[in-house]
Amino acid sequence: MQHLDQIVPLLERDTLTNITLLKMIEAYEAAIISKLIKGSEPTQWGLLLLLPVEAYPYDQQTYPDADFIAFVAYTEQSLLPELLKAVPAGARLVFKLQKDEYREQLAHYYELEQARAYISYTSQNELTSSNAQQHKGLRNEDVVKQEALAEELLPLLCSNGYTPEELRGYFAVGAYAFVIYREDEAAAGCFIFCNYNEIWEVAGVHTRERWRGQGLARQLVAAALEHLRQGGLRPRYHVLETNAASIRLAESLGLQPFMKLTHHTMQSSVAEER
Structure with missing residues (x-):
């Protein structure tokens, strides 16, 4: 190049x-x-x-x-x-x-x-403790952070179009999964990866159909944002313009659009x- x-x-x-x-x-x-x-x-x-x-x-x-x-x-x-x-x-x-x-x-x-x-969302300036107040009341203790990509998570995290090869590549260079388990099943999950320098993407948010309507996705994203806040990293949440539910989720957690x-x-x- x-x-x-x-x-x-x-x-x-x-x-x-x-x-x-x-x-x-x-x-x-x-x-x-x-x-x-x-x-x-x-x-x-x-x-x-x-x-x-x-x-x-x-x-x-x-x-x-x-x-x-x-x-x-x-x-x-x-x-x-x-x-x-x-x-x-x-x-x-x-x-x-x-x-x-x-x-x-x-x-x-x-x-x-x-x-x-x-639409790409991020925190306004750095995520701070005051931003974290948006996350109050969420049962983040239900969220399990995993540094390794368990094979059982592949179908869940691939639901939004990622390939197993892409996921393995992200985890090979430091990605993390956030998972909520229900009845010994990975009911909902997402992952974060380094997009560019200090900007990390919150991606692959998906809840299995039988567990929807319980706010699990919001818990996952809130936990991911808190992890990034503690590391001094900036989040990016990238969502299809027609995905009204994901847009509501982002805005409910205090994220703001910066680019379409x-x-x-x-x-x-x-x-x-x-």
């Missing part, structure tokens, strides 16, 4: 907004095609990242007809046309965009159709239509 030593510091100027790009670079640096250009002013720059769809299991399953997942970031929109010259001719793209402005500008070059959108990541499939280029 070209210009890695320049790209990462630029994106880290707003780590939360650019968290998806930073995560992809860290995980798939060898596979990503990058284009970095500078503007006429020292503060002006633009970036295009192209990740082959087969590199990431989620994308391969969700967007099997695409060639690349495309990410952009820039400080000056006039740099966008030059960035797009790096897209291989005829390539089928899915754009994952962290700002509405990017979608609006890309609409001048491509006909885009939104496929899905995810929208996925857009490319129907055609505007130039082709003309």
